[in-house]
Amino acid sequence: MALDATWVRDHIRPIADYPQPGVTFRDITPLLGDAAAFGRAVDDLVTGFHDVEVSRVVGIESRGFILAAPVAYRLRAGFVPVRKAGKLPWAVAREEYELEYGSDKLEIHRDAIHPDEPILIVDDVLATGGTAEATAKLVEALGGRVVGIGVMIELEALGGRAKLANHRVESLTRY
Ligand SMILES: O=P(O)(O)OC[C@H]1O[C@H](OP(=O)(O)OP(=O)(O)O)[C@H](O)[C@@H]1O
Numbered sequence: 001m002a003l004d005a006t007w008v009r010d011h012i013r014p015i016a017d018y019p020q021p022g023v024t025f026r027d028i029t030p031l032l033g034d035a036a037a038f039g040r041a042v043d044d045l046v047t048g049f050h051d052v053e054v055s056r057v058v059g060i061e062s063r064g065f066i067l068a069a070p071v072a073y074r075l076r077a078g079f080v081p082v083r084k085a086g087k088l089p090w091a092v093a094r095e096e097y098e099l100e101y102g103s104d105k106l107e108i109h110r111d112a113i114h115p116d117e118p119i120l121i122v123d124d125v126l127a128t129g130g131t132a133e134a135t136a137k138l139v140e141a142l143g144g145r146v147v148g149i150g151v152m153i154e155l156e157a158l159g160g161r162a163k164l165a166n167h168r169v170e171s172l173t174r175y
Pocket residue numbers: 060061062063064098099100123124125126127128129130131132160
């Protein structure tokens with residue numbers, strides 16, 4: 001965990017009590033709408049994994065897609081969507097997981113990853129780690145090797161990193 005892109009905070013809007021009381025939502029839309037900041041965030045995520053070979057980048061629906069696709073393009077890697085249950089049309093593997101504000105199910109196409117492929121998982125926020133952990137399990141269920149998990153924002157108090165202790169996690173900034 002070597003990245004220290006604290007500049008990201010200037011573009012994140014904290015929203016109290018959203019989507020439920022007690023949660024401070026970290027709104028990334030100001031960053032996404034700023035051409036320089038969006039590009040720099042993608043570049044910094046790529047830099048965080050400059051030393052690993054990546055065959056495909058897995059993005060997590062929906063905010064994860066926004067970052068994972070340009071990271072995949074920059075790495076000249078493939079892009080694989082992990083989606084909420086019921087959205088993928090082909091045969092899927094499925095994982096259920098807990099969120100900071102609820103629970104959900106994630107799915108991946110069974111033929112999206114080949115055995116032993118090096119896979120980078122990208123999302124916008126790491127909170128409890130449930131989403132990233134479920135995604136890593138899906139990748140591994142298909143035989144892929146998770147070489148890293150890259151996020152823009154890590155909410156340290158929610159302990160996601162501990163849940164992902166067997167994985168390399170890089171975050172651009174931490175709250
Ligand atoms: O570490 P965790 O506690 O699992 O939380 C992090 C996840 O929560 C958010 O997704 P959300 O499920 O709200 O979906 P969205 O991207 O469609 O808004 C965020 O984009 C991460 O994927």
